Amino acid sequence: MTARTKIHxxxxxxxxxxxxxxxxxxxxxxxxxxxxLMGPSASGKSSFISVINGMINFEDGARVLGRVRxxxxxxxxxxxxxxxxxxxxxxVFATPIPLPRSIYENVVFGARLxxxxxxxxxEITEESLKKAFLWDEVKNRLSESALKLSGGQQQRLxxxxxxxxxPEIILLDEPCSGLDxxxxxxxxxxxxxxxxxxxxxxxxxxxxxxxxxxxxxxxFYMGKLVEFGQTERVFTTPEHTVTxxxxxxxxx
Numbered sequence: 001m002t003a004r005t006k007i008h009x010x011x012x013x014x015x016x017x018x019x020x021x022x023x024x025x026x027x028x029x030x031x032x033x034x035x036x037l038m039g040p041s042a043s044g045k046s047s048f049i050s051v052i053n054g055m056i057n058f059e060d061g062a063r064v065l066g067r068v069r070x071x072x073x074x075x076x077x078x079x080x081x082x083x084x085x086x087x088x089x090x091x092v093f094a095t096p097i098p099l100p101r102s103i104y105e106n107v108v109f110g111a112r113l114x115x116x117x118x119x120x121x122x123e124i125t126e127e128s129l130k131k132a133f134l135w136d137e138v139k140n141r142l143s144e145s146a147l148k149l150s151g152g153q154q155q156r157l158x159x160x161x162x163x164x165x166x167p168e169i170i171l172l173d174e175p176c177s178g179l180d181x182x183x184x185x186x187x188x189x190x191x192x193x194x195x196x197x198x199x200x201x202x203x204x205x206x207x208x209x210x211x212x213x214x215x216x217x218x219x220f221y222m223g224k225l226v227e228f229g230q231t232e233r234v235f236t237t238p239e240h241t242v243t244x245x246x247x248x249x250x251x252x
Contacts, residue, residue, distance in 0.1 A: 003030035005072075006169065006199040007052065012066035014047045014056065021047050023223045025066070034191055034200045036214030036231065038207055040252045043220040045203045049171045052201065053089045070169070090167030094174035096154035098146035103138050106146045106157055110165045124164050132160035133190045152183025159190065170194065173203045188213045207247055211235050219243045 007029035014022040022044045029035050037045040050056040056064055070088065099106050107128055108121040116124065125142070129135035134156040138149070146157055155175060162170060172191075176184040191200055191213050204210050210217055210231065217234045219227040227234060227243045238244045246252055 003033055005029070006031040006070065008067070008069040008072065010067045012048070012051065012068060013064070014044070014051060015061075015063040015065075016059070017061045021223050022051075025225050027218060027225055027228060029199060029201060030216065031199050032195050032197070033215040034195050034202055034213055036210035036217045037201060037203045037220060038205070038210045038217060039220035039226075039246070041205070044223045045220050046173055048220070049091070049173055049201060049203060052169070053091045053171055055091075087165075088168045089171060090162035090165060090169070091171045091173065092155070092159050092162055092175050094177045096151065096158045098149070098154050098157055100145070100147060102143050103146045103149070103157065104142040107160050107164050109161065114165075125160075128160040128163040129157075131163050131190065131194060132156040133186045134160060150183070152179045152186065155179060155183065156186065156190070159187070163194075167198065169199045169201070171201045171203075174205065175202075176204070176206070176209065184209070205252065207235075207249075207252075219246065221246070 005028045007027075009025055009027040009029075012022055012025040012027075013020060021042075025044075025048065037048065039045055047056070050059070051064055051068055056062050099109060101109070104125055107125045108116075111121060111124050126135060126139075129138065134153060137153060138157075146154065149157060159175070176187050179187070188209065191202065194200060195215075202210070202214055214231045216229065217231045218225055219234070221242055227238060227240050234243065235247060238247065
């Protein structure tokens with residue numbers, strides 16, 4: 001059965017001043033799937049997710065053209081910036097940035113601002129840490145500073161903090177770039193479970209991670225979407241030579 005489209009992108013162009021960094025992107029991101037974005041540096045991957053989470057609107061000189069819709073309505077652009085839509089999107093960045101607070105306070109920070117009750121905050125904390133595959137490691141240390149956690153644990157804590165706000169869409173921009181193999185495996189394991197309830201976009205320069213963790217893959221090159229399809233198909237029988245060259249590590 002064909003998956004339902006969660007994010008519909010047509011004719012997306014992004015400019016910084018006069019420099020075009022995304023050129024006419026057409027892409028459907030399917031619900032409850034992991035879509036991997038791969039490509040060399042400066043290919044436009046991070047700019048793409050900056051459009052989805054609305055952060056592009058805060059970047060000096062950025063201009064967005066085209067159509068981006070979530071669930072078939074609303075457009076995220078510099079002219080039509082729906083805060084309500086952006087609240088449905090959570091982002092985890094390459095470098096974990098825990099707050100200088102306890103592990104517990106890190107997880108509930110956003111939910112507390114929304115006025116969630118104490119009992120609910122406790123439930124959210126446990127649920128979010130379990131989904132991030134971190135609960136068993138920190139359940140007896142919730143009052144300790146998050147800064148004492150290892151890098152891999154801090155990244156999973158940032159994921160839990162994002163999950164606590166119950167986003168429909170999760171964007172991960174190189175979430176494992178500085179992590180050891182064990183921490184990377186736990187992040188990937190978490191993604192395989194999270195896609196049951198969330199739509200996920202994973203940006204990674206690690207083609208092996210894209211092959212392992214994604215259901216669909218989009219290959220970006222020089223600001224253009226060169227190829228998109230099911231991950232197994234793209235990695236075994238890519239339609240374009242440049243895609244095959246990138247997968248084989250001939251450049252990147």
